[in-house]
Amino acid sequence: MLLRPLEMAQEMVRGAVESGETVVDATLGNGNDALFLAKLVGEQGKVLGFDVQQEAVDASCSKLAEAGFSGDAFQFNCVGHELLGEFTEGPLAAVMFNLGYLPRADKAVITTAETTLPALEQALSLLRVKGVLTVMCYPGHEGGGAEAEAVLQWASHLARDEARVMRYGMLNAPNCPPFLVAVEKVK
Template sequence: MKNYQITEWCHHFWREQIRPGDLCIDATMGNGKDTQVLCELTGKGGKVLAFDIQECALQATRERLRRAGVPENYELYCRSHVHMDEYAKEGSVSCIVFNLGYLPGGDHSKATRAESSIEAIEQGLRLLKKGGLMSLCIYSGGDSGYEEKDGVLAYLRTLDSQRYLVICSEYYNRPNHPPIPVLIVRL
């Protein structure tokens, strides 16, 4: 792994998990970088569902995907991630990805919150197929989400260890509240 950014760290594990034809969800599409990677990995026969509450995120993602020339295997929704269970069946999703915090370059008052993120994570865990992967990039520095970070991490500790493997890592020697990468595997 050449790049040590949190998203690249997560992408490494997605590449191990996702196969052409899979169904994947980008629960917080933002500017579409993760959506693009998911589209590339799932291929023409796959499907990517991407969610964000900001119309500007959909526009940025749509443009990114068009420029990248990815397969048209995606559906973009201007809806909260708490609605993803309306678009996929239980046990059908290979990989679900979250970037918690606010849209880079966007309105910081429109950040994810602990209550809705935990609700969406719970839904996502039901949607994952056995062996499925969920990745969380938890950003908490500055004005975004210390409460969300604490709430999500506390919730993850309660997950049944017979059903889920939760791996929480950290950039141990980085200053200024670096993001926390988390992987959850449905057993």
């Protein structure tokens, strides 16, 4: 069975991350990716999370607490991911970006290339060798196309001896379907 782009992102992250490592959810939203990451790294690991909306941070904290994780296992910040480098020196095993807007919330609050690209640069520099960076891009909403294009430009120009870069998404779907950009750090 073919995986959806987000499922593919999870497969790639699952293959890269070991229990006890530090990982990042760069766009917390409802905390689904954060919970997925917390289950991978466990109580001995750490999930750092970022979102500019307090409701997203609160929802994500509640989700992990309800799943039984203690406050030691995660640190969620109501801060833009472009400040990632101020919160950790790494090394990071995985960083997940899920761009766009928070479903069922203010659709005016969207990620933009202006902050996404600096965040991607920092994430890549903090990643350990064989660590994975995943970026779910949503070109279908206003502003999403420009951001998705900027992510593609950034990723496709990474040096081949430093990073392996993949793109994955549905080809025969209407209305600019979402796609995944994934980067594995080589050295």
